[in-house]
Amino acid sequence: MEIMSVLWTIVIGMASGIVAACLGYAKGTKLERIDYKKFFGTVIVGAIIGGFAGQCGWSYDQAYQFFLTTGMIYVVENMAKAIVRRFPGLPKEKKAKVKKGEDKPIEDEEE
Numbered sequence: 001m002e003i004m005s006v007l008w009t010i011v012i013g014m015a016s017g018i019v020a021a022c023l024g025y026a027k028g029t030k031l032e033r034i035d036y037k038k039f040f041g042t043v044i045v046g047a048i049i050g051g052f053a054g055q056c057g058w059s060y061d062q063a064y065q066f067f068l069t070t071g072m073i074y075v076v077e078n079m080a081k082a083i084v085r086r087f088p089g090l091p092k093e094k095k096a097k098v099k100k101g102e103d104k105p106i107e108d109e110e111e
Helices: 003-026 036-055 060-086
Strands: none
Touching: 003 036, 003 060, 036 060
């Protein structure tokens, strides 16, 4: 494996880690100070994953497809959390009431 190829996958992994860390920060309920340990920890994890993909010899397309699918799940879930937490007035999904010890939801009684 060519060293420049592995280094390039590490750089791509770090960039992905930066995006993931920013999304992790954005999904919080309030904007607070950035926890730099968590932020840079995520960037380091991204670099390790990028290096792993490069060392395994995955082609760019193979790694792209796998991590795109996995990453999009993370991105969509965290974007939804960020939106819901920033705009508390948005309608939320109504949870069904269940009696203790039963599996079926209680039907809403019409008045």
